[in-house]
Amino acid sequence: METLYDSIRDKTRVFERTGVASFSETENGVQVLTDNGKRVEGSILVGADGISSTIRLPAKYRALVGTSRNQFVENPKLPFLARGHMHNVYYEGISGFCVQGVQGLVFWCLFFKEEAWPDPRPASKFTDADCESVITKYGHLRLGTHYTFSDLWQSRVNASMTVMEEGMIEAPWNRGRVVLLGDSVHKLLPLLRRSVSQLPSREELAEAFARYEAKQRPRANICISMSNLAMRFETQDSWWLRLARRLVPSIPEGAWMPFFVEYITSAPRLDFLARESPVGRAHDLKSR
Numbered sequence: 675m676e677t678l679y680d681s682i683r684d685k686t687r688v689f690e691r692t693g694v695a696s697f698s699e700t701e702n703g704v705q706v707l708t709d710n711g712k713r714v715e716g717s718i719l720v721g722a723d724g725i726s727s728t729i730r731l732p733a734k735y736r737a738l739v740g741t742s743r744n745q746f747v748e749n750p751k752l753p754f755l756a757r758g759h760m761h762n763v764y765y766e767g768i769s770g771f772c773v774q775g776v777q778g779l780v781f782w783c784l785f786f787k788e789e790a791w792p793d794p795r796p797a798s799k800f801t802d803a804d805c806e807s808v809i810t811k812y813g814h815l816r817l818g819t820h821y822t823f824s825d826l827w828q829s830r831v832n833a834s835m836t837v838m839e840e841g842m843i844e845a846p847w848n849r850g851r852v853v854l855l856g857d858s859v860h861k862l863l864p865l866l867r868r869s870v871s872q873l874p875s876r877e878e879l880a881e882a883f884a885r886y887e888a889k890q891r892p893r894a895n896i897c898i899s900m901s902n903l904a905m906r907f908e909t910q911d912s913w914w915l916r917l918a919r920r921l922v923p924s925i926p927e928g929a930w931m932p933f934f935v936e937y938i939t940s941a942p943r944l945d946f947l948a949r950e951s952p953v954g955r956a957h958d959l960k961s962r
Contacts, residue, residue: 689714697852704851718879721854735905738784738808740833742826744774754780754821754829761817764919769908772817772826782826785908786812800835808835848883893940900937 682688693709697719704719744753755761755774762771772782786808805827813824827833848854910916 699850699852717851719852721852735785735787735909736808736835736837738786738805738833738835740782740826741831742780742782742829743831744778744780745829746821746825747828752820754818754826763815763817764910764916765815766910766916768812768815769910770815770817770823779831780826782817782823784808784812784823785905787909787911805833805835846887848880848887851879853879853883853886893942896937 679688689708689712692712695707695709697704697706699705700715703715703717706714706716706719708714742754744755746752746754753774755772757774757777760771760773763769768784768786770782770784772780774780809824809827813827814822816822817826906912907915907918910919
């Protein structure tokens with residue numbers, strides 16, 4: 675978003691805190707009526723949604739993440755984790771982990787499923803009070819033999835909460851001069867090639883948008899499916915996932931790691947971006 679904003683020379687064309695009330699296609703473009711009554715015209719309308727999207731309000735899966743000092747408030751000499759250690763816990767509908775990384779600090783996360791949030795708001799609006807309410811409800815749960823989420827919360831350096839719900843629009847992502855991308859359809863970043871035409875026709879735009887969707891949708895389906903499965907596994911959302919929890923540790927890494935490697939290496943390469951670091955071994959995985 676910052677890159678897009680910086681590329682706009684005339685900043686008067688940027689309307690902050692302005693929503694779209696309606697839009698209509700004209701012969702040569704699109705006319706948008708904003709929620710404050712202003713009319714704006716352009717060649718195309720791109721729906722990209724944002725971090726304060728109302729679409730995320732019904733999301734049930736949430737994650738409270740935090741960084742804490744690796745010590746109890748009342749006993750600074752007693753650490754939560756030994757150096758290089760990690761704890762994972764699974765309860766019904768709830769899971770979490772805590773890992774020691776940077777000296778003196780631990781990173782932790784609490785995953786949970788909330789059927790009905792008392793005061794639904796976008797993810798960017800979660801407050802410390804919201805986080806406190808989660809700790810009040812789940813803080814008694816243990817991550818290790820001698821500490822709980824409440825202990826981590828009391829020793830926190832910072833913490834925040836976000837939604838985890840993933841989904842994707844099954845209907846077409848484009849129609850005429852209107853196209854959806856980003857969080858308005860999924861969590862990936864679809865990239866459109868820039869047209870050499872300053873004023874492309876409606877037919878040319880429709881063709882370009884259709885190519886973009888045909889190329890992006892298959893991988894988006896795979897990513898969303900894997901993300902949903904991982905999310906539901908972490909929250910132990912069903913009986914068979916709770917059963918799988920007992921089976922997964924017995925499966926050797928060599929059996930499932932190739933699937934993750936293929937998933938990663940099949941992603942599009944953004945070769946047109948400047949490379950700030952030297953090419954490493956990960957870059958050559960596809961060719962092996």
